[in-house]
Amino acid sequence: MNTYKLLTPGPLTTTRAVKEEMLADRCTWDDEYKAITQKIRSQLLNLAGADPAQYTAVLMQGSGTFAVEAVMTSAISDDDKVLIVTNGAYGERIVKMAEYIGLNYTEYKLNYDEHPDEEELRARLHKDPRITHIAMVHCETTTGILNPLELISSLSKEYGKTLIIDAMSSFGGMEIDVQGLGIDYLISSANKCIQGVPGFGFVIAKLEKLAACEGIARSLALDLYDQWKGMDQDGKWRYTSPTHVVAAFSKALDELYEEGGISARFSRYQNNNRLLRERLAQIGIQAYITDDKQSPIITTFLFPSEGFSFEHFYAYIKERGYVIYPGKLTDVDTFRIGNIGEIYEQDIEQLCHIIEEYMGVTAQ
Numbered sequence: 015m016n017t018y019k020l021l022t023p024g025p026l027t028t029t030r031a032v033k034e035e036m037l038a039d040r041c042t043w044d045d046e047y048k049a050i051t052q053k054i055r056s057q058l059l060n061l062a063g064a065d066p067a068q069y070t071a072v073l074m075q076g077s078g079t080f081a082v083e084a085v086m087t088s089a090i091s092d093d094d095k096v097l098i099v100t101n102g103a104y105g106e107r108i109v110k111m112a113e114y115i116g117l118n119y120t121e122y123k124l125n126y127d128e129h130p131d132e133e134e135l136r137a138r139l140h141k142d143p144r145i146t147h148i149a150m151v152h153c154e155t156t157t158g159i160l161n162p163l164e165l166i167s168s169l170s171k172e173y174g175k176t177l178i179i180d181a182m183s184s185f186g187g188m189e190i191d192v193q194g195l196g197i198d199y200l201i202s203s204a205n206k207c208i209q210g211v212p213g214f215g216f217v218i219a220k221l222e223k224l225a226a227c228e229g230i231a232r233s234l235a236l237d238l239y240d241q242w243k244g245m246d247q248d249g250k251w252r253y254t255s256p257t258h259v260v261a262a263f264s265k266a267l268d269e270l271y272e273e274g275g276i277s278a279r280f281s282r283y284q285n286n287n288r289l290l291r292e293r294l295a296q297i298g299i300q301a302y303i304t305d306d307k308q309s310p311i312i313t314t315f316l317f318p319s320e321g322f323s324f325e326h327f328y329a330y331i332k333e334r335g336y337v338i339y340p341g342k343l344t345d346v347d348t349f350r351i352g353n354i355g356e357i358y359e360q361d362i363e364q365l366c367h368i369i370e371e372y373m374g375v376t377a378q
């Protein structure tokens with residue numbers, strides 16, 4: 015088998031021990047298995063800095079999008095209205111969900127390299143008192159831009175709105191004080207910074223808010239309230255749970271703690287990211303997002319020249335053991351490199367060496 019490491023933002027490179035957890039078959043209604051689910055739920059609250067008396071963690075089958083849609087369909091009623099801040103494809107996906115569900119919504123649409131503006135947000139909240147919810151992506155994986163969580167949290171508190179954060183690609187890799195920030199719903203998934211394999215997403219939800227969501231969902235399978243009510247009894251999933259993925263995720267959580275928790279993982283990711291951007295800048299490959307808005311998760315790079323072929327570049331790097339990501343912008347030619355997962359400084363060094371070679375720059 016041809017193996018390579020993933021420099022993509024999920025699925026990402028996982029440890030052998032995480033993959034090995036999937037070699038056992040587990041029974042969904044067995045007490046030991048249900049205890050794994052309960053342990054995961056309490057570890058997630060711990061990582062979010064959330065008190066179990068005020069927050070709960072609900073796991074939802076499917077990829078991350080399913081968990082985002084579960085929140086959108088379960089937490090926003092027909093009497094509510096949501097302000098969706100977008101500066102990338104994942105924010106736009108939330109808008110699409112709002113369309114499908116038939117939610118009342120308004121979009122604050124920005125360029126992909128732009129942050130939301132405080133005065134503009136205030137003006138929109140002031141002008142439209144029907145707005146009850148605000149939704150925003152934390153790290154827009156489309157470009158790697160990191161959106162201002164403190165700003166949106168403080169405004170949502172000040173104006174008394176329910177805050178929904180898609181922290182899919184950042185949770186576990188960056189400290190997010192969910193309770194301190196007053197986030198009502200934070201969404202992430204198994205195969206991003208916690209370094210598990212794909213198969214489910216999870217929601218850290220404020221109990222007071224979730225408890226008021228009975229009967230709102232327009233979807234049976236994605237009813238977050240029902241999922242919570244079932245799971246909260248004893249860790250039993252409502253429908254078939256992705257047992258192998260759950261076991262692997264539990265191992266991945268243990269490994270996150272062993273590494274030193276989120277702060278240690280953040281340092282590793284940030285170091286990977288800084289090194290990558292510095293080294294590529296030296297050979298004329300520039301990042302699309304400016305340093306002050308750049309996340310430590312994934313970077314979008316501009317093509318270094320007009321005749322540059324991504325397909326050729328991709329194949330060259332893949333042959334040498336790493337897989338990168340195409341760009342997702344329509345107006346500029348770009349490619350992306352993720353630096354999360356079981357990736358260390360020596361991988362970045364190795365990758366930069368391969369790229370330097372490709373570019374005809376002789377290193378050392």
Ligand SMILES: *Cc1c(COP(=O)(O)O)cnc(C)c1O
Pocket residue numbers: 023024077078079080082104151153154155180181182183203
């Ligand atoms: C990965 C990701 C998602 C979910 O994508 P899936 O393909 O459904 O897992 C949602 N939002 C962001 C910001 C992401 O990075």
